[in-house]
Amino acid sequence: MHNVESMVRQSGPVDLETPYDTKTVAGKTVLLTGGASGFGAGFARRWAALGANLMIGDISDTDGEALVAELRQSTGSPHHHYFHCDVTDWSSQVKFFKEAAERSPHGGIDVVVANAGVKDTDNHFDNPTRDLSQLDCRPPNLTCIDVNITGVAYTTHLALFWLPRSSGKDKQIMLLGSVASLVPLPPQIQYTMSKHAVLGLFRTLRGLAWQQNIRVNLLCPYFIKTPIIPPMARILLAGGGMGVTESVVEAATRFLSDESIIGRALVVGPRVRIKEDAKNVEDEFEIVGVVDEDAASSEANGPSGCRGTAAKDIWEIYAHDYEALTENLDLEKALNNSG
Numbered sequence: 615m616h617n618v619e620s621m622v623r624q625s626g627p628v629d630l631e632t633p634y635d636t637k638t639v640a641g642k643t644v645l646l647t648g649g650a651s652g653f654g655a656g657f658a659r660r661w662a663a664l665g666a667n668l669m670i671g672d673i674s675d676t677d678g679e680a681l682v683a684e685l686r687q688s689t690g691s692p693h694h695h696y697f698h699c700d701v702t703d704w705s706s707q708v709k710f711f712k713e714a715a716e717r718s719p720h721g722g723i724d725v726v727v728a729n730a731g732v733k734d735t736d737n738h739f740d741n742p743t744r745d746l747s748q749l750d751c752r753p754p755n756l757t758c759i760d761v762n763i764t765g766v767a768y769t770t771h772l773a774l775f776w777l778p779r780s781s782g783k784d785k786q787i788m789l790l791g792s793v794a795s796l797v798p799l800p801p802q803i804q805y806t807m808s809k810h811a812v813l814g815l816f817r818t819l820r821g822l823a824w825q826q827n828i829r830v831n832l833l834c835p836y837f838i839k840t841p842i843i844p845p846m847a848r849i850l851l852a853g854g855g856m857g858v859t860e861s862v863v864e865a866a867t868r869f870l871s872d873e874s875i876i877g878r879a880l881v882v883g884p885r886v887r888i889k890e891d892a893k894n895v896e897d898e899f900e901i902v903g904v905v906d907e908d909a910a911s912s913e914a915n916g917p918s919g920c921r922g923t924a925a926k927d928i929w930e931i932y933a934h935d936y937e938a939l940t941e942n943l944d945l946e947k948a949l950n951n952s953g
């Protein structure tokens with residue numbers, strides 16, 4: 615009989631204070647969708663510098679090719695490649711994975727990051743009258759669903775085929791959720807739907823992928839300065855602070871490096887503190903202010919003047935499904951009997 619948490623090999627809470635050893639990154643072949651910009655480009659630069667081989671797929675060919683040229687130059691390694699890949703197109707992704715495995719120095723793919731994503735576009739989803747009154751009424755533009763759900767489903771499906779075929783000892787699927795996986799962003803209906811779907815994928819997949827020795831982890835960034843954030847959102851967030859790509863890269867690099875982290879989720883945002891005198895759960899999670907990195911005293915005293923915890927930009931969240939199931943169950947037997 616086993617506790618379910620240990621049966622699905624889910625690791626304990628991530629100790630974000632402990633340094634991790636990046637030596638494990640060298641030699642890993644990482645396939646990255648949407649790698650030409652934003653987080654993807656940040657991951658590629660950091661991981662290539664640590665010795666990983668980067669296989670980048672995107673529709674933004676000029677940026678993707680320029681990035682790979684930069685990586686080859688900065689690392690002196692020829693093992694970084696760019697591929698045109700539209701994640702919404704099944705055959706495009708099939709070709710991307712196959713060619714990436716062929717170009718990988720050890721013939722396999724060790725880590726897949728399902729990163730490509732878009733925000734809602736041409737958003738008349740919540741305003742059907744505009745179109746339905748026309749004779750040539752058209753369906754809503756579901757590009758966001760296509761990229762963020764169908765694309766991620768294709769990527770994950772292919773990852774589950776290719777990762778077990780790698781000779782590397784550590785295999786991982788890293789998913790890009792969002793705070794929109796956890797809370798609604800009302801003007802972004804499809805985006806919120808899609809990132810809730812990614813959360814559902816994470817919660818189910820982490821309970822199954824252990825059978826193939828694949829680690830599944832999730833990143834849920836808050837608003838972070840990348841091209842996906844439009845000027846209007848930046849205006850709405852004025853004074854509230856946005857996070858920076860470096861924090862997301864840091865959280866992802868911990869997932870990549872620390873091979874003991876399995877089935878965990880991290881939220882990444884601007885650096886904030888928790889009020890020192892927090893007494894209940896709501897207070898405990900109260901954000902007292904965005905820390906001004908330039909002001910030394912702000913580490914101890916936020917804009918509100920309250921004292922609190924040390925400033926943090928990475929927080930663990932939402933990994934309790936199996937922890938909450940405290941009964942001892944024979945999961946192996948249950949799976950064998952489920953047909």
Ligand SMILES: NC(=O)c1ccc[n+]([C@@H]2O[C@H](COP(=O)([O-])OP(=O)(O)OC[C@H]3O[C@@H](n4cnc5c(N)ncnc54)[C@H](O)[C@@H]3O)[C@@H](O)[C@H]2O)c1
Binds near residue numbers: 790
């Ligand atoms: N920046 C944020 O605030 C934020 C917050 C939470 C989650 N995210 C998520 O992080 C991921 C990366 O976003 P980012 O902020 O780096 O944005 P970004 O716009 O800088 O990068 C997204 C990349 O995806 C590529 N892409 C778009 N459609 C594609 C398609 N059909 N096929 C292949 N590639 C495609 C783009 O060309 C671009 O290079 C996305 O999944 C996004 O939803 C971002």
